[in-house]
Amino acid sequence: MVTKIMNDKIYDISIIGGGPAGMFAAYFARLRNLKVSLIESLPKLGGQPETLYAQKHIYDVAALPKISATDLVKQLNAQLSLMNCDQYLNTSVSSIVRKDDLWVLTTNKETIYTKAVIIAIGNGSFQPRKLTFDYDPTLEKQQLNYFVNNIEDFADKDVVVAGGGDSAIDWAIDLNQVAKKTSLIHRRNRYRAMESSVKKLNDSTVQQLNPYIIKNIGFNQTDHDKIDITLKMIKSDELKTITADKLLVNYGFVSDSKILRDWNIDLQGPFIKVTQEMETNLPNVFAIGDIVTYPGKLQLIATAFAEGPIAVTKALRNLYPDKDFFEHSTSIFEK
Secondary structure (H helix, E strand, C coil): CCCCCCCHHHHEEEECCCCCHHHHHHHHHHHHCCCCCCCCCCCCCCCHHHHCCCCCCCCCCCCCCCHHHEEEEEEEEHHHHHCEEEECCCEEEEEEECCCCCEEEEEEECCEEEEEEEEHHHCCCEEEEECCCCCCCCHHCCEEEECCCCCHHCCCCEEEECCEEEEHHHHHHHHCCCCCCEEEEEECCECCCCCCHHHHHHCCCEEEEEEEEEEEEEEECCCCCCEEEEEEECCCCEEEEEEEEEECCCCCCEECCHHHHHHHCCCEECCCCCCCCEEECCEEEEEEEHHHHHHCCCCCHHHHHHHHHHHHHHHHHHHHCCCCCCCCHHHHHHH
């Protein structure tokens, strides 16, 4: 029986996902003196920000005017080290099953037993939204990019960014600091981004090509290190071709929610439906971060940092209803 497992092998909370949201939730849970495991499928913590846009600046973290994803993860690691928890890296959860009063997490390495679960898997299993037409796949080796692994790869280059969301605009602004010339392509005259970012864009020297879509890309005939990008104006037959060294396509990501369906979690599209206390339809299973949806949800790291403590506090109330949990973080840490 599961309930006969040694108590020191049973966690109060197991957090699936070691990105910023999961890391801070683990830290906060340890502040509440809970036994915590943090499970991450990658070989290091940091999640999608560290993996996909390590050098991109983030502007929505309180008290930090701006910080790169890499530096943010370093700070989160330093914070987590103050209240250490058990970390399972290179560990993927394949199933969660309720047995008696515990959740049994089956992973590729071992079985983890826990009283509560917080799912913080970001966009889940994800792939970038790619260009919808066929193109020479060898372009992805150098000229066509869906991620920025090293911003210096764009230094002194003619760079084109495609997209109209926060990430695309932020990248256009940041790359413009090192590139010879930066252009931004968007299919609309209005952007889906923070007003402050749009103002920075308008105040910058980034060339805005609106409203256009990309119809074709290919190697430049005279300089094989460059690419020709064919643009079509929306609601028009007008075509224009621009030449660049680099094209960064930033149309967002496509996530695969199949594993969540296998876990019998209620979804709304690819997202987990949660209450205002981050509860899913399963008892003592919570979800936070980009993977969740609820009325008024904002897809911001700042929001995810708030959702973690909400989920932890609700779990604490459920697991230990007689515990005095009304304490400030300062008094908890001193204890």
